[in-house]
Amino acid sequence: MFRKINERIIETAIRVSGFAVIAFVILIFLFLLKDSLSLFRVYPLKAFLTSTQWLPISEPPTFGIIPLLMGSILVMVGAIVICVPIGVATALFIAEVAPGYLKMILKSLVEILASIPSVVLGFIGIVWLGPFLKTTLHLNTGMCGLTGAILLAFMALPTIISISEDAIIGIPRSYKEAAYGLGATRWQTMWRIVLPAASSGIIAAVMLGIGRVIGETMVVMMVTGNAPIIPHSILQPLRTLTATIAGEMGETVGGSDHYYALFAVGLVLFVITFMLNFVADISLRKSRK
Amino acid sequence: MAALKTRISIENLNMFYGDFHALKDVCLQVPQNNVTALIGPSGCGKSTLLRCVNRMNDLIDGVRTEGRIIIDDQNIFSPETDVVLLRKKVGMVFQRPNVFDQSILNNLRFGLRIHRQMRSKSETMELIQKSLEDVGLWDILKDKLHHNARQLSLEQQQRLCIARVLILLPEVILLDEPCSSLDPIATMRIEELLRVLRERYTLVIVTHNMQQAARASDYTGFMYMGQLIEFGLTQGIFTAPCKELTENYITGHFG
Numbered sequence: 001m002f003r004k005i006n007e008r009i010i011e012t013a014i015r016v017s018g019f020a021v022i023a024f025v026i027l028i029f030l031f032l033l034k035d036s037l038s039l040f041r042v043y044p045l046k047a048f049l050t051s052t053q054w055l056p057i058s059e060p061p062t063f064g065i066i067p068l069l070m071g072s073i074l075v076m077v078g079a080i081v082i083c084v085p086i087g088v089a090t091a092l093f094i095a096e097v098a099p100g101y102l103k104m105i106l107k108s109l110v111e112i113l114a115s116i117p118s119v120v121l122g123f124i125g126i127v128w129l130g131p132f133l134k135t136t137l138h139l140n141t142g143m144c145g146l147t148g149a150i151l152l153a154f155m156a157l158p159t160i161i162s163i164s165e166d167a168i169i170g171i172p173r174s175y176k177e178a179a180y181g182l183g184a185t186r187w188q189t190m191w192r193i194v195l196p197a198a199s200s201g202i203i204a205a206v207m208l209g210i211g212r213v214i215g216e217t218m219v220v221m222m223v224t225g226n227a228p229i230i231p232h233s234i235l236q237p238l239r240t241l242t243a244t245i246a247g248e249m250g251e252t253v254g255g256s257d258h259y260y261a262l263f264a265v266g267l268v269l270f271v272i273t274f275m276l277n278f279v280a281d282i283s284l285r286k287s288r289k
Numbered sequence: 290m291a292a293l294k295t296r297i298s299i300e301n302l303n304m305f306y307g308d309f310h311a312l313k314d315v316c317l318q319v320p321q322n323n324v325t326a327l328i329g330p331s332g333c334g335k336s337t338l339l340r341c342v343n344r345m346n347d348l349i350d351g352v353r354t355e356g357r358i359i360i361d362d363q364n365i366f367s368p369e370t371d372v373v374l375l376r377k378k379v380g381m382v383f384q385r386p387n388v389f390d391q392s393i394l395n396n397l398r399f400g401l402r403i404h405r406q407m408r409s410k411s412e413t414m415e416l417i418q419k420s421l422e423d424v425g426l427w428d429i430l431k432d433k434l435h436h437n438a439r440q441l442s443l444e445q446q447q448r449l450c451i452a453r454v455l456i457l458l459p460e461v462i463l464l465d466e467p468c469s470s471l472d473p474i475a476t477m478r479i480e481e482l483l484r485v486l487r488e489r490y491t492l493v494i495v496t497h498n499m500q501q502a503a504r505a506s507d508y509t510g511f512m513y514m515g516q517l518i519e520f521g522l523t524q525g526i527f528t529a530p531c532k533e534l535t536e537n538y539i540t541g542h543f544g
Contacts, residue, residue, distance in 0.1 A: 174387035180348060181383070182453065183376035184403045192399060197390050 032267040039063070039260035048264060054228040056248065056258045063261040065268060067230045071145070071238035072214060072269075075224065078149025078234050079156060079213045084206055086153070087160030091202075092190055094161070095168040107162075114158035121151045122222030130223055137235065143225035145234040151219045156209035163208060167201020167287055168194060200287035207280030211273050217242040241269045296321040296461060296491040297342060302356035304337060304346070311337050313515040315356075319461075319508075324483055324492045326506035326523065328499055330543065334515040335495045339463050342493065343379040344372055360461070377404055379461040380454030385470050386446035388438035388453075393430060396438045396449060397421075400457045420456040424448040424482060444475035451482070462486065464494040468501065480505040499539055503527050511535045 040048070043063055051064025094106050129150060130142030137146075171194050179189040195202070217240075225237025226247060239247075245262050252259040297319035304312040312334050319325050327335040337346065344365060346352045357364045365375055377400075389396050397417045401407050417434075421427040426448050430441075438449055447467060454462055464483075468476040483492055483505050496502050502509050503523060510520040511534075519526060519535045530536045537543060 172387075174383065174385060175389055177345070177348075177383060178387040178389065178450070178453075179399070179403075181343065181345060181376060181381040182400045182403065182457065183373045184399075185373060188403045192402070193389055 029270065032263055032270055035260050035263035036267045039257060039264050042257055043261070048261070052230055054244070056252075056261060061257060061261075063257075063264070065241075065265060067228050068239060068241045068244050068265065069268070070230050071224070071228075072240040072242070074145050074231055074234050074238060075148045075152060075220060075240055076210060076214050078145060079152040080206070080210060082150060083153035083156045083160060083209060087157050087205070087209065088164055088195075088202060090157070091161045091164035091168055091205075092194070095165045096186075096190055096194065110158050110161050113154065118155060118216060118218040119222070121154060122219045125151050125219065125223035139235055141225060141237060143223055144236055145224055145231055145238045148220045148224040148240075149234060151223060152213045152216055155216055155219065156213045159212055160205045160209040163205035164198070164202045167198040167205065170201065170287075171197045198287070200283040204280040204284040204287065207276050207283065211276045211280065214276070215242060215269070215273055217246045221246055241265050245269075293320040293323075295319065296360070297493075298357075298359040299338075299342075300357045300359065302338070302341065302354070302358065304334075304341060304355075305353045306349070307351045311515055312341070315512075315515075315517045317510060317517055317520060319491060319493055321491050322487060322489070323507040324487050324494060324505055325508045325510065326502035327493065327495045327510050327512060328497070328502045328538075329512035329518075330538070331497065333512040335512045336465050338512070338517075339465055339493060339495050340381075342461070342463055343376045343381055344370075345381065347372065373404075377457050378459055379463060380457060380459035382447070382450050382454060382462065382464045382467050384466045386443055386450050388441070388446045388449055390437065390439055392435050393438045393441075393449065394434040396453055397456055400453060404457065406457075416456050420452040423455050423486070424452045425478075426452060442475075444471050444478065447471060447475075447479060448482070451486075455486075459490065461491045461493070464492065466495055466497060469497070476501070499527075511538060513538070 048063050048065055050066065051062050052066045053062045053064045054067050055062045090106070090110075094103055094110075098106060125147050126143075130144075130147050132142070133139060133144070133147055134142030175193050175197055176189055179193045184192070220240045221243040224239060224243065226239045226243060227237040228239045228244065231238040245265055248258070249262055252262065295318040297317075299315055299317040299319070302312055302315040303310070315334075315338060317338075327338060329335050340346045341354065342358060342360075342365075346354070354366055357366065359365075360375075360379065363370060389399065394417070397420060398407070398413065401413060401416065407413060418427055418431070421430060426445060429445070438446065441449065447470075451462070451467075468479050471479065480501065483494065486492060487507075494502075494506065506523045508521065509523040509526040511518045511526065511530075511532075513534055519530060519532050521531075526535065527539055530539065
């Protein structure tokens with residue numbers, strides 16, 4: 001009798017936690033949607049999506065998301081260009097080339113990299129990387145998109161490395177034997193057989209890495225210069241979606257148009273990360289087949 | 290019977306996996322243009338011996354080899370041997386069909402690519418057609434070359450694996466239990482294929498299936514505990530073995 005009640009309680013608890021997670025995601029989405037809609041009652045959606053200026057405190061204010069979106073995309077693309085080749089190469093090295101002890105060292109280093117707080121990376125960006133880029137590239141300021149992209153690449157690396165490595169390790173040994181048996185060298189085997197076979201896992205790794213990059217706030221707020229203007233190059237100061245919300249939320253009056261505009265920015269961010277995760281999920285599923 | 294030419298000469302071959310003595314002083318002259326079968330109970334070293342011939346054992350850590358294997362007057366273990374060229378000359382077909390998860394065309398082109406033998410498109414297609422014809426797949430697959438090779442039946446996959454070796458114009462083909470994942474009818478057809486290929490290639494097949502050795506091979510070597518116990522004409526081995534151990538094995542006393 002007691003056992004039966006116990007079972008019931010445990011089962012219910014597990015079920016409730018499961019549903020709670022789903023409920024939270026839906027509630028967050030609805031919450032964002034509700035507050036964003038409050039903006040669009042007074043400010044047209046079309047202007048929000050197409051206006052090229054973000055001037056929240058001028059009279060009348062303009063809430064154009066384009067400069068922020070461009071900022072986020074530019075930093076994101078920069079980070080991808082830096083971290084994907086390095087990440088995939090490192091994963092290949094760990095999975096296929098490195099001898100046992102080096103493998104262990106590298107894997108724990110990657111884990112340490114994952115555990116560095118983003119504010120510390122931002123700090124390094126301000127005191128060292130920014131000034132370094134400024135002098136070497138002769139920029140007006142070191143607080144620019146490139147600085148953010150480099151630091152974000154470092155933040156995405158652990159995700160990309162460990163998930164790609166899993167995908168590479170999962171390649172059946174028989175593929176490699178077949179390639180070696182036909183006389184392929186190690187490099188030919190990796191390039192023509194291992195990488196294509198692991199591609200969907202690697203794509204998922206990259207997507208999850210990008211998800212991290214686009215949602216990251218602290219680093220970009222500290223090092224990208226926070227200028228909400230359309231950037232023409234990655235060497236200019238810019239501002240991302242995340243940095244805008246974090247930077248301006250403290251200055252707005254609850255319930256003002258500006259306040260709701262920030263929620264709309266949050267909604268856009270939510271939709272982007274949701275789609276990235278969705279794509280990653282599809283490719284992971286494909287790679288496990 | 291015409292005088293036999295030796296294609297592969299294995300001389301006093303010893304091999305160790307760490308401390309385990311896997312091959313003990315094996316001497317074997319593999320005759321050209323014949324099918325040579327290696328039989329013996331599991332773990333007797335027959336696959337290990339086979340994998341020595343194209344140095345696939347190099348991929349395993351902690352392997353040590355002593356002795357010589359001579360192919361075309363050259364010891365394949367000598368430092369001058371180019372493993373890439375060796376494996377091109379001595380192709381290998383594995384236990385499970387290991388086609389790449391790519392198109393049939395790419396599977397066949399892989400070998401040409403890595404050996405930088407991609408010539409004009411028509412020439413490549415000729416080679417592909419020839420190799421598929423040799424394994425009896427051309428008529429079935431000629432319109433499906435862009436399909437993924439893993440959609441084929443296991444027998445067709447194994448044939449494709451053989452074609453993938455043939456396209457590199459090897460001289461010796463090593464087959465490591467090539468039929469162990471196939472049904473009896475598919476097995477029979479692969480055996481027929483071996484009989485045809487024998488005309489042009491030297492074949493060495495490892496099998497745990499004694500009937501297969503009896504049916505498909507010209508010469509048979511019986512291995513036990515890392516030693517080559519007996520080697521001779523297949524007919525002789527199966528009808529009048531010299532050693533008691535061989536007789537016990539082929540009559541099914543152990544295995």
